[in-house]
Amino acid sequence: MIIKKSEFIISAVKPSQYPVDNKLEVAFVGRSNAGKSSLINALTNRKKLAKISSTPGKTRLINFFLINDEFYFVDLPGYGFAKVSKKEKEKWGHMIEMYLVDRPQLKKIVLLVDSRHKPTNEDVYMYEWIKYYGYEAIIVATKSDKLKKSEFQKSKKVIKDVLNIKDEDKFIFFSSVKKDGKEELINLLLEDI
Template sequence: MKITQAEYVISAVGPAQYPVDGLPEIALAGRSNVGKSSFINKILNRRNLVRTSEKPGKTQKLNYFIVNHAFYFVDVPGYGYAKVSKKDKEAWGRMLETYFSEREPLKAVVQLVDLRHPPSKEDIQMHDYLAYFGHPVITVATKSDKVPRSKHQKHKQIIKKALGLQADDPFLIFSSLNGTGKDEAWQALEPYLH
């Protein structure tokens, strides 16, 4: 995929702020420190389009980025670590439920998990949640540069088993450091971008 344009559009908290142009949307979901921002920057060949943060849980809204004037990446709040109040967590929950259950242009979800660790309870819940709403899910295991290549297959199997992935469910290994998996990610996304 040749990226000619990529820019931040809006941080939305509800349907009133969602873009109304009907372009396809790809949501990106994952634990707070799984590397969502780095994934977006790498796949779009941008250094700082999405600010990466040392503090997990910085994304608290649905952050829309338009790509090639043709589709959106929607960065959803990370789950897991964020040190936020119960009230804030409940508000996020409602915001995400509204988005995942009602958003017509949402075509697929990229769920990022950390290749180094078995999926967390929250990873499994999120996967089940997306399946419940019937969204196609592309599972991306990040930080592959931190796992010896000889162990990739073993870690991959642990993740697939924990998430209950079928043989034909899209799953790829990714590194925002060296670009491993970038082309495969675009191949997996391609059917949902039109």
């Protein structure tokens, strides 16, 4: 499938603000600097659909983007890196958990990890959480344009080992700059939706 149309619908902090049309949803989670907004923009061929900032932690709300008038991409606040208060981080954590636990429209969760670094404890926690609740996990190793060809296998092994990725889970390298992995990722996202 080709993404022909994408539009921002709403930023939400609580369930009463979520879209009510029962369209299926694919959520994107990851550290504050993992590149969620850049990835969404690359997938939709829109430079400014999702707001990008050089300051990690810019996404502080749950953002819903309607894709092809058929389903939603949901950009969740990043975790781990943002320079915000502990109270603010707890608020984000509660908001994210409330969405992930109580959203029947949510069908897939894309976990973004930086391909250049070993996943953090928070990445491991998020992956375990995704599996615990029975979601299909798609692991996307971002910023792959910054890796040398000789580093790909090592990066993949480290990420798979640290997260303890299961065989049924999907793993893909992605570059928002070069669009490497774009077609494969879109196919994975739209499979069964």
